Amino acid sequence: MIRTFLFLVVYFVSVLSVSAQQNDLQSILNQNSKAVERASRKTLQPVLKSLIDSKLKEVPIFLEKWRAKKVWIRKSDKQFFYINNKNSTPIKLIDISSGEIVGLEPKNKLKQLKPNSGVRSIIASTLVQFQLIDIDKNRRLAALKAIERDANSSHLNALRATINKEPLPSIKARMLRLERLLTIRFDENPTKRIKAINGFAGDTNVDVRAALNPILQTKIAVSTILPEDKNIAKILKVGDSISTQVAYDILVKNKLAPAQISIQERDKSLIANIKNSEIAGIKTSTLDNEQSRIIAYQTLVKIGAVPDFVTNEQRAKSLKEFVFFNQYIETNKTVTTAAKKTLDTINARVKVFSFIDLGLDGLSLASIYFLAAIGLAITFGVMGVINMAHGEFIMIGAYTGYVVQQFVPNYTASIIIALPLAFIVAFAAGVALERLVIRHLMHRPLETLLATFGISIALQQLAKNIFGTQARPLTSPDWLGGSWVINDIISISYIRVAIFFLALAFLFLLLFILKRTRLGLEVRAVTQNPRMASSMGINPDKINMLTFGLGSGIAGIAGVAIGLFAQVTSELGSGYIVQSFMTVVVGGVGNIWGTLAGASMIGGLQKIIEWFNPSNTLAAQTYMIIFIIIFIQFKPKGIVALKGRAAGD
Amino acid sequence: MKTAFKNSFIYKNPSVLIFLSALAILTIGMTILSEGFGVGLVSTSFIKILGKTLCFCLIAIAMDLVWGYCGILSLGHFAFFGLGGYMVGMWLMFARTKDIVINSMVNAPLPPTPNEIRDAVGSQIFGVVGGSEIPMIWMFADSLLIQLLLVILVPGLLAFVFGYLAFRSRVTGVYLSILTQAMTLALSLYLFQNDSGLRGNNGLSGLQNIPGLTEVSQDIISVWFLWASAIALGLGYIIANWLISGKFGSVVRAIRDDETRVRYLGYTVEIYKLLVFVITAIIAAIAGALYYPQAGIINPAEIAPIASIYLAVWVAIGGRGRIYGAVIGAASVTLISSWFTGGQIPNISLGFYTIKWIDWWLVILGFGFVAITLYAPSGLGGLFDRLVRKQVNEESK
Structure with missing residues (x-):
């Protein structure tokens, strides 16, 4: 008994006086050998502290080996060794200080240290501070990223200690920023925190919001009188900013008021008290409405079998005795005020940015609609013809792109081929449709609408018969993949940017054709007055054909563009x-x-x-x-x- | 007496009597051949197809009135058809679920309260869209009478508001067609949402089971619905002919031919157009209310704009401007379509390729439709007319 006690005293004294004794790594470990051998989340911290406080340069290597399960212990004398190859016999022991092979032992004389995953992650986060001063800049960056992902309070001091030693300005800037973020989260000095918080005004990055939002977290608290010492965010008015039911539930949860009897509980009690299909003398068959069930329950209350209902008056009375408020979990009021102010400036800016992002989205959608509709606008405007098969010309263009990609595997080349080819194919289809059908239905717009609808269903079904019902991919080249990211809020995919420029190009091309070429002049003449145009020597028949072909051809190109971001199916156009x-x-x-x-x-x-x-x-x-x-x-x-x-x- | 008969519209439209007797012969004949009441030569599923076809004929009559006679190419009448189906479907689904719920609660220790029944029905019906609350629009779903009234009121009101707005601003021709199509698209997109209160894209299902008639077999119910559809179609045919034979009909046809001139003659064109639009919407809704209990399921895809265009196609194939044309068109296209897509026709093997009619039917329909528009603008009804006129001419010689 006394021996055990003495052992414990010695043990604890030795643990506490590690730094004073200032030994080599092996002896530090030996002093903590139990805690090292059977490391758990609880016992780990003092060991790590004594290791770090020793300031030995072998410590980071040891920690890494420990985490990688390469530290073994010799059972006879409890000495620690590294073992790189545990399958060799006998096993080579490596000294933990010198790194040299110091002996050979059979496997059964040794024991491997196997820290569990929780312990390993704590070791890893301790290791980060050593990695921050690593010579390799990639490891320093990796350590920074690790802290950004998952930080704890120990990282703050480690980071502060290393910032001024950092030679690379880019990494240093990142460290400074991270230091401020960690200050907000972990520093104990409110002045420093507030300074850091104020420094982030207007910074829209997600990490800043992630650091600030927890400060403003609140919980609903209840008290008889409003406490002066608490950091209160808002006083809640029952029935207004907090519903009566929620408020009362909080009272019940804190055992400040009797629980209400819910309908389910009431019915449960009723069922529990059924005897010979009667409840306290009331037949169960009569209990098919709320009224009679309440009466039955009250009868049970009278005989004392169940607790009484909480009436609305009682509830209101209980609620009146208490005051409800939102309380910040953060206790320092100046910190929460600063955080709120900074977050407000950030949110204002986020709103502006997301509005710009919305504008970009709208612009991209508008350019898609423009591409899809401009061909229709030409045929509709010039010929007064409603072409229900216009969507199928878009589909033809998309399938042309798909077929081209089957023969030309290079995506860039295939797109360059597909765009003009889609125009040609759709142009030909359009001219054929105009010659065969639409020409005969001039001046009968409603019939044209229906006839082109017939073409539309036939073409759609033909596409299904040829290409099958499953979606076909039209893959964009790599340089169109990905997004143009401006900041955390504004980003747009390159395909949409490309479509925007394609739409712009078509806008100017069509304006040029219509306003500056002979064809455009004739088209405008036919649009305004076909008879007059024909008496001036223009052949309206030919113009109609070309216009229809042009409109259809543009639809084909739109089809390639749309196919790049949507799947190509026979319903693409419709x-x-x-x-x-x-x-x-x-x-x-x-x-x-x-x-x-x-x-x-x-x-x-x-x-x-x-x-x-x-x-x-x-x-x-x-x-x-x-x-x-x-x-x-x-x-x-x-x-x-x-x-x-x-x-x- | 004789002159009174000569002035009556039935005398002017001999097709009414012919049509009604043909319809009666068909219905009685099918009843005799059916499994439910007769010798069982005709399967129940075919009776259902026939019943549904009659409903399509009814909506085709509505379409013919609004397009063939009034010149409004509405691409939205199938939306009214669907709405009518939804209104009746709500009652069918609610009442039947309620029956099932009550049956399942028979052995509960306490008899269910109205609230409990309502909650259970709500979670049964709206469980698929992640809800259990019964939305406001189901307020009257328990009452057949009110839901039947809503079959008329809801589509009628929608048609009235839409038509009022559209005709007032004098949107005509293809613009009006596109506008009606937009309305249909908006409605179907709205119904596709899960929180529309009508079960999103799941639609309403199990409508073939009539509440309270669970003991009656589908063989018999299908014949009842065939009769109901036939009677509705007959009435619709009479009403349509009556509408177009009087002065009202003349004004409506005049609007189709030259709207501006009718306006100059002092008629308020908008009121006539609005009346036709609303009446036909209601006819379409009634057709839908009869159709969906036979189809068994309704979902928003049925309301999609393409369905309304198909409707126009039927009428065009049948020959617009003739009531019987619409009926012929709807009946022939839907029957031939179900014949082709039902797999009854053997596939043709060409060695290197097998022609599957299921795959090629739409291609045939599409191109066939184009051919009819080009070469027989008056449709199948036009051919029929030519035959009759020939006979008349020969008789008069």
Whole structure:
């Protein structure tokens, strides 16, 4: 008994006086040998502390070996060794200080230290401070990243100790930033924390918000009178900022008020008290409504079988005796105030940035709609023809891209080939449709609509028969993969940027064709007055054919662009057809600027509505369509309406 | 007496009597051949197909009135059809779930309260969309009478509001078509949402089971619905012919041919168009309310814009501007379509490729439709007309 006691005293004294004794690594470990051998989360801290306090240069190597389960102990004299190859016989022992082989032992005389995963992660986080002063800059960076991911209070001092030794300015800047973040989280001096918090005003990075938000965490507390010493965020008014039910539940949880009897509990008690299909003399068959069940329960209360209901008056009375408030978990009021202020400036800026991001999203959607609709706008505007098969020309373009990729494996080359080829294929299909069908249905717009719908279902089914129903990939080249990230909030994928420029290119190309070429002149003439144009020597038949081909060809190119970010299916085009029509109608028929305005409005609007309710894109589309229906009430000719004779009837 | 008969619209439209007797012969004949009431030569599933086809014929009549006679190419009448189905479906689903719930609670120690039944019904119906609350729009779902009224009121009101807005701002022609299509798309997208209160894309199901008639077999119920559909179609046919034969019909046709001129003659064009639009929407809704108990399931995909375009296709194939044309078109396309896609026609093997009719039917339909638009603009009904006229001409010689 006395021996045990003495042993314990010696043990604890030795643990506490490690740094004073200033020994080599082996002896430090021997003093703590039990804690090292059977390391657990609880016993680990003093060992690690004495190891670090010893300031021995072997310590980081030891910790790494320990974590990698390469530290063994010799059973006879409790000496520690490293073992690199445990399968050799006999096993070579490596000295933990010199790193040299100091002996050979059979395996059964040794025991491996196997720290569990919790211990290993604590060792790893202790190791970080050594890695921070490593000569290899990649290891220093890795250590920084490890702290950024998962920091604890010990890292703060380690970081502060190393910052001034850091030679590389880029890493130093990162360390300084991390030091401020850790100061916010772990420093005990409020002045330092507040200084660090104020330094982050307007910084929108996610890590700053992650450091600040926990400071502002609150919990609901209850008390009879408002405590002066607590850091109170907000006083809650029962029935207003906190519901009566929630408030009362808190009282019940804190045993400050009797529990309410819920309907389930009431029915449970009733069922428990059934005797011969009667409850306290009331037949169970009559209990098919709330009223009679309450009466039955009250009968049970009278005979003392169950606790009474808490009436609303009782509840209100109990609630009146207490005051509810939101209390910051952080106790220092100046810190929470500073954090709140900084977070407010950050949130204001986040809002601006997310609005810019929304604008970019809207712009990208608008350019997709523009590409999809511009071909339709040309045919609709010039010929007054509704082409329901327009979506299928988009589909033809996308499938052309897919087929090209089957033959040309280089994605960049295949896209460069696919774009003009898609135009040619869709142009040919468009001309064929115009020659074979639409020409015969001139001046019968509704019939054209239906006939082109027939073409549309036939083409869709043909595509299904040829390519199958499963989605086909149209892979974009690597340089279009990924996103352009400006900061944590604003980013846009390169494909969408490319589509934006493609749309822009088409805008200018079409403007050029229509305003500066002979073909454009003739197209505009036919648009305004076909008869007059034909008497001036223009062949309206030919112009119609070319216009229709042009519109269809552009749809083909749009198909390649859309296929790059969506899967290519036979329904690819039909998903865009209604939106395209609305783009044309909202914008104003027969006008490229109108289509641009329509696409911008629809794309932008859809994103804005999605912003209000981000989880529900279906609702956004629904509301947008309703908005368009109402919009057309007020501007039936669209945003950019043609005036004069050209407007027709 | 004789002159009164000569002035009546039935005398002016001999097709009414012919049509009604054909319909009666078909219905009675099918009843005799059915499994439920007769000798069992015709399967129950075919009776159901027939019943559904009659509903399609009814909505085709509505489409013909609004497009063929009034010149409004509405691409939204299937939305009204679907809405009618939803209204009846709500009652069917609610009442049946309630029956099941009550049955399952029979052995509970306490008899269920109305609240408990409601909660159980709610979690049964809305469990699939992650809810258990019964939404407000199901307020009357327990009452067949009110839901039947809603079959008329809800689509009627939607048609009224939409039509009022559209006609007032004088949106015509293809613009109006696109606008109606947008309305249909908006409605179907709305219904696709899980929190629309109508079970999102799951739709309403199990509608073929009529509450309170669980003991009656589908063989018999299918015949009842065939009769109901036939009677509705007959009434619809009479009403449509009556509408177009009087002065109202003349004004409506005049609007189709030259709206501006009718307006100059002092007629308020908007009111006529609105009336036609609302009446046809209601007819479409009734057709839907009869169709979906036979189909058994309704979901938002049925309301998608393409369905309404198919409707226009039926009428165009049948020949618009003739009530019987619409019926012929709807009946022939849906019956042939179910024949082709039902796998009854053997596939043709060409050695290197097998023509599967299921895959090629839509291609045939699409191109066939284009051919009809190009070469027979008056549709199948036009061919029929030509035959009749030939006969009349020969008789008069």
